[in-house]
Amino acid sequence: MSGQQSMALPATWQETAGGWFGVVMLMLAAVYYWIVTLLADPTLVIRDYDKCRHKAFGAMWLAKGKAMSEEMPGDTFKLLGTVKGTVLDCGPGSGEMTKRFNPEQINAIYGAEPALDMHTELTANAEKAGFGGGKYKALACGVEPESLIPALAREGLLTNERPETGVFDEIVCVRVLCGVPKQEETVEGLYRLLKPGGRLLISEHVVNPFPHGGSVVGRAMQIVLMFVGWKFLMAGCSLNRDTMGALERAAKPDGGWKSKNVRYVNGWATVPFIVGTLTKKG
Numbered sequence: 001m002s003g004q005q006s007m008a009l010p011a012t013w014q015e016t017a018g019g020w021f022g023v024v025m026l027m028l029a030a031v032y033y034w035i036v037t038l039l040a041d042p043t044l045v046i047r048d049y050d051k052c053r054h055k056a057f058g059a060m061w062l063a064k065g066k067a068m069s070e071e072m073p074g075d076t077f078k079l080l081g082t083v084k085g086t087v088l089d090c091g092p093g094s095g096e097m098t099k100r101f102n103p104e105q106i107n108a109i110y111g112a113e114p115a116l117d118m119h120t121e122l123t124a125n126a127e128k129a130g131f132g133g134g135k136y137k138a139l140a141c142g143v144e145p146e147s148l149i150p151a152l153a154r155e156g157l158l159t160n161e162r163p164e165t166g167v168f169d170e171i172v173c174v175r176v177l178c179g180v181p182k183q184e185e186t187v188e189g190l191y192r193l194l195k196p197g198g199r200l201l202i203s204e205h206v207v208n209p210f211p212h213g214g215s216v217v218g219r220a221m222q223i224v225l226m227f228v229g230w231k232f233l234m235a236g237c238s239l240n241r242d243t244m245g246a247l248e249r250a251a252k253p254d255g256g257w258k259s260k261n262v263r264y265v266n267g268w269a270t271v272p273f274i275v276g277t278l279t280k281k282g
Ligand SMILES: C[S@@+](CC[C@H](N)C(=O)[O-])C[C@H]1O[C@@H](n2cnc3c(N)ncnc32)[C@H](O)[C@@H]1O
Pocket: 054, 057, 061, 065, 069, 090, 091, 092, 093, 094, 095, 096, 097, 112, 113, 114, 115, 118, 141, 142, 143, 144, 174, 175, 176, 179, 180, 181, 235
């Protein structure tokens, strides 16, 4: 992977402290929205745990997502502006990224978002961004194959000779692969859904790459935060996923990706990102 420079230690202690302050505040907000969700419907967590965690996270994201989307790591916004064709938008949340797409280059876009409480905001943001008239379709599903494939079938998208393959020109994953269940299988499923020559765009936080670059402090903070309940509070989000490894393995049956242009951004941090594109062999 390129981008070794961005893996250097931060220049200032303020950057490190600022990063820690951000994650601690986010965890406190998550605790608050879990409590609000439990108070609103105390038995939901037992009746339907998945629905409950999506509800708690959805409430937090509706309150904080906009502010958390004004800046994004590296070239994320620039890359989103290049997305084209028939597109799968994985876990779009409230649609804060929709205004970064260019609707003129996109024929149809499907947003697979399991947190139903965010769909109204998602559709409104997509319309505001120029995807009116049903051009942006919010799907009530996750991106793991057992949820996504039936949803795509209902949309009439699995019409190939080999269903479940080659459906999308481009697939967008922004801050979502950290939280999908069974990441390995999910990424394999997404890879299959890409058309030959298709492109996967990622902007994902990952495990701190220490000791192969990164920083011991960032890695240690990830371990501590996971230990004190990050995953539970953040609806299944993990700080320690080797997402690049999963993407590499998904393309292995085809002998790898045709091309990869992915960089670490803030490789030193507690929440380091990988940002870029991977193109499937044609
Ligand atoms: C941190 S938010 C990011 C939202 C959006 N991608 C963005 O960056 O503005 C993570 C999103 O992933 C969604 N999500 C969680 N589990 C998912 C799954 N299994 N499949 C698809 N999306 C999922 C959450 O509901 C949430 O909307």
